[in-house]
Amino acid sequence: MPSAQTILGEKPIFSEKRVLSAIADALSAIKSEDGLTWDDVAAVLGVSDVQAAKYFDGSAKINIIAFARAKREWNGRFTGAFDRLCVDSRPTIENGRSAESKVLKAALALSIALEDDDAVTPKEVRQNRATLENARDAIDGLLATLKPRDVA
Numbered sequence: 001m002p003s004a005q006t007i008l009g010e011k012p013i014f015s016e017k018r019v020l021s022a023i024a025d026a027l028s029a030i031k032s033e034d035g036l037t038w039d040d041v042a043a044v045l046g047v048s049d050v051q052a053a054k055y056f057d058g059s060a061k062i063n064i065i066a067f068a069r070a071k072r073e074w075n076g077r078f079t080g081a082f083d084r085l086c087v088d089s090r091p092t093i094e095n096g097r098s099a100e101s102k103v104l105k106a107a108l109a110l111s112i113a114l115e116d117d118d119a120v121t122p123k124e125v126r127q128n129r130a131t132l133e134n135a136r137d138a139i140d141g142l143l144a145t146l147k148p149r150d151v152a
Helices: 016-034 038-045 049-059 064-074 076-088 094-116 122-127 129-144
Strands: none
Touching: 016 038, 016 049, 016 064, 038 049, 038 064, 049 094, 076 129, 094 129, 122 129
């Protein structure tokens, strides 16, 4: 599943179908690349070969334990497309200029707080809480633009 543009382009829609497709595509690629059998994959996932086959064709939702086992075994190879879907479809990602402005507003607020006593007091944090939280969210959005790396 190709990663969609997130900052200037359209965001993918986070849907059940896309989640199941990302998981199915990852399992299919791993099975093929590693020369595994249905039984091999089922053993890693801790499910029957029939259930594993349902994950492969996207007709069943993977349970959290099977997901965790696959993540442990194959890491980014298994969750890479799913991770990108989660990041790319987030509604909080903003354009870079707006995010940078929010971060700089927080930096200014902290700088002003430091002027009188070289410390940022809890009172000053409370007074600037909204500005600081907006900056935190903007930084999270900027960090979300970094793509998860596949781990071999």
